[in-house]
Amino acid sequence: xxxxxxxxxxxxxxxxxxxxxxxxxxxxxxxxxxxxxxxxxxxxxxxxxxxxxxxxxxxxxxxxxxxxxxxxxxxxxxxxxxxxxxxxxxxxxxxxxxxxxxxxxxxxxxxxx
Amino acid sequence: xxxxxxxxxxxxxxxxxxxxxxxxxxxxxxxxxxxxxxxxxxxxxxxxxxxxxxxxxxxxxxxxxxxxxxxxxxxxxxxxxxxxxxxxxxxxxxxxxxxxxxxxxxxxxxxxx
Numbered sequence: 536x537x538x539x540x541x542x543x544x545x546x547x548x549x550x551x552x553x554x555x556x557x558x559x560x561x562x563x564x565x566x567x568x569x570x571x572x573x574x575x576x577x578x579x580x581x582x583x584x585x586x587x588x589x590x591x592x593x594x595x596x597x598x599x600x601x602x603x604x605x606x607x608x609x610x611x612x613x614x615x616x617x618x619x620x621x622x623x624x625x626x627x628x629x630x631x632x633x634x635x636x637x638x639x640x641x642x643x644x645x646x647x648x
Numbered sequence: 649x650x651x652x653x654x655x656x657x658x659x660x661x662x663x664x665x666x667x668x669x670x671x672x673x674x675x676x677x678x679x680x681x682x683x684x685x686x687x688x689x690x691x692x693x694x695x696x697x698x699x700x701x702x703x704x705x706x707x708x709x710x711x712x713x714x715x716x717x718x719x720x721x722x723x724x725x726x727x728x729x730x731x732x733x734x735x736x737x738x739x740x741x742x743x744x745x746x747x748x749x750x751x752x753x754x755x756x757x758x759x760x761x
Contacts, residue, residue: 539691568748578692578749625692636682638694641690
């Protein structure tokens with residue numbers, strides 16, 4: 536069982552380019568999340584999805600979009616990357632919302648130049 | 649809104665020393681509380697959790713007790729090892745607020761032999 540996989544592992548991206556970070560889980564979890572991790576700021580929620588077909592905005596959604604066409608996949612898209620989006624991005628999933636532990640992927644390290 | 653405050657690091661200890669990492673929270677509802685650990689270059693892993701007041705979570709020699717009266721969930725370990733060197737995150741999930749985890753900013757632990 537792989538759990539949560541993310542791709543790519545790392546990426547250097549020119550400012551203004553479009554980029555999609557991929558996330559797939561094989562645990563049939565209903566809820567999925569995208570966080571960014573920045574030094575001194577901990578993890579901040581970008582977007583979430585409580586169940587397939589629904590999405591919501593987190594603490595720092597600007598410049599990012601998500602979709603949840605099925606249970607397993609939750610891609611994160613940067614429409615036009617900016618240097619402030621340089622970060623480590625983590626995808627996570629949980630059985631449901633509220634009170635459940637989350638399981639994290641290995642992360643994608645993104646550098647926007 | 650809900651929040652988590654944990655002690656700033658880095659925390660530097662010698663092997664076999666006693667560890668305490670403080671964590672306090674603010675929540676409007678009745679949160680579940682978690683400690684996650686992040687080893688270098690990896691994603692977050694659930695270390696332990698507690699879902700109601702006076703619960704004690706424990707794993708790998710670490711433990712934390714959910715103290716509603718002091719709104720705290722301090723992480724402790726009696727004898728740390730070099731392999732415990734990592735970043736530790738306290739987090740809460742409020743069933744009334746739904747959706748995602750709210751994380752503290754993380755505490756870096758460095759253990760030397």
